[in-house]
Amino acid sequence: MIVISFVAAASNSGKTTLIEKVVALLKTRGLRVAVVKHASAGFDLDKPGKDSWRFGQAGADTVVLVGPDKMAIIKKSGPEPAQEELMRAVGDADIIIHEGFKKSAMNMIEVFRSGASGDRPLCMDDPSAFLALVSDRPFPVSLPCFDFNDAEGIADFVVKEAASPKS
Numbered sequence: 001m002i003v004i005s006f007v008a009a010a011s012n013s014g015k016t017t018l019i020e021k022v023v024a025l026l027k028t029r030g031l032r033v034a035v036v037k038h039a040s041a042g043f044d045l046d047k048p049g050k051d052s053w054r055f056g057q058a059g060a061d062t063v064v065l066v067g068p069d070k071m072a073i074i075k076k077s078g079p080e081p082a083q084e085e086l087m088r089a090v091g092d093a094d095i096i097i098h099e100g101f102k103k104s105a106m107n108m109i110e111v112f113r114s115g116a117s118g119d120r121p122l123c124m125d126d127p128s129a130f131l132a133l134v135s136d137r138p139f140p141v142s143l144p145c146f147d148f149n150d151a152e153g154i155a156d157f158v159v160k161e162a163a164s165p166k167s
Contacts, residue, residue, distance in 0.1 A: 002162040003087065004131070005098040005105035009122055013113045014148060015099050018134060021151035022158060026095060029159065034093035036086055038100030045074055095162050107131050107161065109154070112139075132157060 006015045019035060026033045046053035046063075055063045056074065065072040073089075081089070083104060090096050098105060112121040112135040121139055123130040132144040134154060139145070146154050 001087065001093060001096060003083065003096045003098055003106045004158050004161065005101055005108045006111055006134075007100065007102045007105050007108050007122070008111045008113075009117045012116045013111045014116075015111045018111055018148065018151065018154070019097055019099055022155050023097065025151055025155035026158065029155075031094040031159075032092060034090040034096045036090065036096060036098045036101075038098065045072060095158060097158075109134060109157075112136070113148070131161060 006019055008015055023033050023035060046056060052063045052065055052074065056076075062073060062075045065074070083101075083106060086098075087096060108123075108130045109132045110121050110123045110130050111117075112133060114136055121133055121135065121141070123133050123141055123143055124139065127141055127143055130143055132146060132154075133139065133141055134146045134148060134150075136148050144157060146157070
């Protein structure tokens, strides 16, 4: 199992759209893929008044919702969980894709979009922290670079990283 983190300097850089395409391509290759989205502003899956919400309000530390085709686990975590805890929670994936987690990301692929991500990619300041750059224009970096429209090439790169001994 490998974690690949898609990060950007700012929101609206195209991370989600790119990840959707890469996940679909990885699935066609028979891989089990998990995506962990960092919601820095927080989130709530429950709806006030629903049974699961009521269980949480009553003090349950974990509430599991089970339906015919999916399951959700709502677990109170306190501080943001460590990367290792997230990997354990995901369980049976071949590849875990993180969206965000800039400060604690592993195996980062930077997504840079002109007009949304600032003047220059983050990887230009510290290329050793990144595996690759996905951008809508070229930059002089020593990393593998991909165009936004090259989801197939990015998926190939992710598979090679997953198979690499250093992973």
